[in-house]
Amino acid sequence: MSRLLEVCDLRVEFRTRDGVAEAVGGVSYAVDAGQTLAVLGESGSGKSVTAQAVMGILDSPPGRITGGQVLFQGRDLLTMGAEERRRIRGAAMAMIFQDALSALNPVVPVGAQLAEMYEVHRGMSRKDARRRAVELMERVRIPAAAQRAGDHPHQFSGGMRQRIMIAMAMALEPDLIIADEPTTALDVTVQAQVMEVLAELRREYAMGLVLITHDLGVVADVADTIAVMYAGRIVETAPVRDLYRRPAHPYTRGLLDSVPRVDHRGERLYAIKGAPPNPLALPSGCPFHPRCPRAQEVCRVERPPLYEVTAAAGTGSPGARTSACHFWKDELDALDAVNA
Amino acid sequence: MPSTPSTPETGTAEPVLEVRDLAKHYPLTRGVLVKRRIGAVRAVDTVSFALRRGETLGIVGESGCGKSTVAKLLVSLERPTAGTIHYRGEDITRLSGRALRAVRRNIQMVFQDPYTSLNPRMTVGDIVGEPFEIHPEAAPKGDRRRAVQDLLDVVGLNPEHISRYPHQFSGGQRQRIGIARGLALRPEIIVADEPVSALDVSVQAQVVNLMEALQNEFDLSYIFIAHDLSVVRHISDRVAVMYLGRIAETGTGREIYDHPTHPYTQALLSAVPVPDPEPREGRTRLLLTGDVPSPANPPTGCRFRTRCWKAQDRCAVEVPTLTPPPGLPGAASHPSACHFAEERAGIRA
Known part of the structure; x- marks a missing residue:
């Protein structure tokens, strides 16, 4: 099994009016090809900021990477040029966000948004790209995909939009997907559907997955390894069963x-x-x-x-x-x- | 078979609140100057239940099922389209003015979002003491500061912080402020709409434990509304599962969670991720297809039939009643609105 992503001692600061906040204080984790790493943490633990730094989409300013390495297939993303990095992002690594409605372009039909990936990265003709986009929508089980390709994001339900985001992330068959709370805004029955689609595609393409979540239940379902974050640091990593x-x-x-x-009614809850x-x-x-x-x-x-x-x-x-x-x-x- | 003998799991205690055939339809209109009615969103449709003294009734369901509308109707923030809500033998949906105010004092609400439900320009003392402005009889003017400090103490906040503003508190502390405000008038009933879902996991447990302790201390009855099935199981004596404006199934916690007979409840429970990697294998997952239909145009007959794997012709024609299905034994015999209600193996983890 080859090492896909290795984050070494990553540090991120935010400069705010009230002072400098150390959002990520030396985080290290690794994902192998075909494996799922869950990054578990509460709000403010730095789990999303770490992912943004890895993807190269950190808001800067106020955010600033102050140290560490992000090795993707052995090459440090933080030191390579912007153009080279752009080619890796999207094609070799992709991200799924929590809020599909703000991540998708509201004025472009979803089919065209998906097709654009093939036109830009693969140089396909518009017609071929459209055909691939519809295939992709079928893969994430959107009913009547050919008809719905012309619809805009707001015409889809939350679960369907999240599938379109997954389709967009999968379009170029990347080696690594980073999913930041992909099902948090969804109802439990829809969450189960979306996680199923994600897990199936991940298995099929043997992709590595970094799943960022606060939900101990979702983690137990899909993760191989877990990294628990608290106050910008990893406090524990372990295989899922051990944790x-x-x-x-x-x-x-x-x-x-x-x-x-x-699955059972307990006594009084333990409270931190x-x-x-x-x-x-x-x-x-x-x-x-x-x-x-x-x-x-x-x-x-x-x-x-x-x-x-x-x-x-x-x-x-x-x-x-x-x-x-x-x-x-x-x-x-x-x-x-x-x-x- | 009550698992906690101190709380009434089965129907012995007297009901404090009785809801019968409650409905709320929001009109859909078209046109700017001349509004024409073109239909209605049936947010709540013929919902009936009773809340008994000292118990917690959990209402669960996915977004759009009408559970928050039920909450608003119970605290008279909305007027129902049809149906009655009896409190102490009186139908409160017909009250107004002074009589309504008197009832409202006894039925208080705790809101979901502790960030938007507290006025950022008011101090904690003003927020928690505001109910006394509307109900001056609850605390004489000179005693109010004292009363507010007592309330802060009761919910685990520092009484010295009475002059601070909401932004100076964490999310969990803010929800405690919301609870203190709900308690101020010493109500009999608290309607809590998603009271812990905006909180971090490590803070949720604190608030759930606080609500349980307050219930014992003040003999409160709770309507606890949430989408999180695990939290509802933990806190509720009885549970009602809602789907598209109606109750699909209702019973004690054990009946609903260990012996569900409605296909929707079964699918809902099987979809909940359990924080334990062991039962991943051998657990049946019922994946529903499609989305919840629009409440403006609900399916005929059984509202769940468009997503149900058991649906027959009969389900499109005949509305199933919320009654115990005939012929089911023991804990499976509780009200379930399905023509083909039965238990199913492999649902429980």
Whole structure:
């Protein structure tokens, strides 16, 4: 399996009237071809800003990349020229946004918007490009695709629009797709349809997928690996089963314990105290320490590195697991004691 | 079989609110000067339910199903086209003036968006104390500051922050302000429309727990409206599932979530992603095709039939009634508006 995307120690700042906010404070993650990485985080965790920096669509100013590398198939996107980067974007990597209505051009029929991809990137004739656009709409299961190609974005329902966005991202069969909360605005039955289409196409073309979401349920459904972000940093990475069975960071565990379940009725929910921090005034040491039940003096002073989490004999799967908690071992031991 | 014996899961407690055949149709007009009526959006159509003292009735459904319109009707923000809402034996849809104001004091609302439902130019003290301006009998003038500080304390905010403005609070804290305002008049019933859906996951649990604690402390009855089936299961004693302006199925939490008999409820539940990678295999997913039809032109007969895999000719002609289907045993025997209601294996995770 080849490494498709590798983000190394990426840093992004926002200059605002009230000061400089470190939106992304040294994020590293990797996606292999054909794999799905979920980036899980709450609002303000830096998950979307990281993706925008990777795609090269960061609003700048106020945003500014201050360090790190983004290696796409081994080449650093941050140091290459604008023209070269533009050719990679769209053809080799594409992005799906949450709000399809503002991501699509409102005054151009959807068929023409899809066809434009083929005309510009592949030099197809208008007629061939139109034909391919309709095929693409059929692939994402838009009923009566040939007739609907002439419709404008506002004439489609939310779920259908999201499919058109997926079609547009898939058009040039990219190696990597970054999907930023692709189903968050959709109803649950429509969300299931859209995720199904996305998963099917991803499998078929063996694409890598970075799925950015706050929804622990969606992640459990589709991800191979998960990176959990908090206050602009990754606090834990793990294969999906390990993360849900044995989270190695108190924040991850708190999140898992605080979501109510549809498949059984629990007792009182666990609630993480406090609120996510203001990026203009991040707490010292570990940014989670003011909300952490396990916090010690060292957590206030020393920022934890991403520790390698080694699997105990016979548990978990081998491979890269990391946790940015000084006490990840105690966290796992406590969890195992409860489960024993 | 109540899982929490302290709350009434089955019908023993007296109803505090009884809704019968409630309907709200919004007229569709054409023309600027001379408006002609060309139809109606049937946002809510013949909805009936009862809310019992101290219980939480969850109303779930997707966007456009009419659940928020129900909320507005319950707190008299909208007048129904037809139907009745009985509170303490009195039909509140016919009240006006002083009598309506008296009822409103006892039925309060908590809104979804803590960012837009609080006036940014008012201090927290003014926001939470505003109900006292309309209902001066609830707190004498001299005591109001004290009363507001008590309310802030009750919802877990610092009473010292009474002079701050909404923007100085986080989303979760703002929703606490909205809840404090809802509690100010010591209502019997709180109608909460998507109270936690704008909040981050780690903050949702705080607000859900707060609402549960307040319910016990003040003996409140809740109508809890949400699209998130997991949150509704957690907080509700009984649940009503709405589709296109009607209730498709209703029952206790266990009946609806563990023994659903309406195809729509089954599809809805099977579509919810469970935060657990284990049951991915072996779980049946019923994928619905198409979108929800327009409420301006709903299908004849059963409104779900255009997306239903069980639909027969009968479904286009005959409107199914919301009654327990005959012949179904135990927990499956609860009101379900489907001609072919039955349990289905593999729905539950």
